[in-house]
Amino acid sequence: MRELLVLFVVALFLAGCEGDMGPAGPAGNANVMAGTISISNAEWLAYSSWTMTTDVGTITAKSTRYVEIPVAAITADIIENGAVLMYFEAEAGTDQWTTLPFEFLHYTGVYFINIVYEVQEGMIRLHYFLMRAYQGATLPDLAAVVIPTYEFKYVVIEGTALKALQTSGVDLSQPDGITEYATMP
Numbered sequence: 001m002r003e004l005l006v007l008f009v010v011a012l013f014l015a016g017c018e019g020d021m022g023p024a025g026p027a028g029n030a031n032v033m034a035g036t037i038s039i040s041n042a043e044w045l046a047y048s049s050w051t052m053t054t055d056v057g058t059i060t061a062k063s064t065r066y067v068e069i070p071v072a073a074i075t076a077d078i079i080e081n082g083a084v085l086m087y088f089e090a091e092a093g094t095d096q097w098t099t100l101p102f103e104f105l106h107y108t109g110v111y112f113i114n115i116v117y118e119v120q121e122g123m124i125r126l127h128y129f130l131m132r133a134y135q136g137a138t139l140p141d142l143a144a145v146v147i148p149t150y151e152f153k154y155v156v157i158e159g160t161a162l163k164a165l166q167t168s169g170v171d172l173s174q175p176d177g178i179t180e181y182a183t184m185p
Helices: 002-016 076-081 159-167 175-182
Strands: 032-039 045-055 058-070 083-089 097-099 102-105 111-120 123-132 150-157
Touching: 032 175, 045 123, 076 083, 076 159, 083 111, 083 123, 083 175, 150 159, 150 175
Parallel strands: none
Antiparallel strands: 032 150, 045 058, 058 123, 083 097, 083 150, 102 111, 111 123
16 A cells, blocks of 8 residues: 555656746846945044055055945955946936946035945955045045935956956946846847
């Protein structure tokens, strides 16, 4: 009796495997990953620094507020051979993406607002800082500056996909073009 029951279950299983193949799923590319994150004033931590070599043997550091965004897709191979691109929506709700790094003169004309990013394994670190527009300008206290809520988009591209994007002439300054290309059949 037990053998008959097993044969019956196997027959049902095999019958369920017959039939026409279903429709193809959406095209995709596992070599390109994108995500978005909204960051409010309270999420910008104080303080970090962003440094840059500004002359032979000279490094200049800027005090920043920062946010760390965990992105597991950023591996050592991505850092070495691929790319991580960052964009933000400068005007909320417009769906117009601006590439980072970004610099913009504050409406007072006294200082520039800067947003830059750095990439490490498993993480993107955003930096927000101010720079004088002219010699002698007084900067506001960075910790007291209210940073508007911005939407950020990141795109992580493996090395082979990056080469294909570049060869195809895809504009890397536009995240939608990258993701559209990555999902083409």
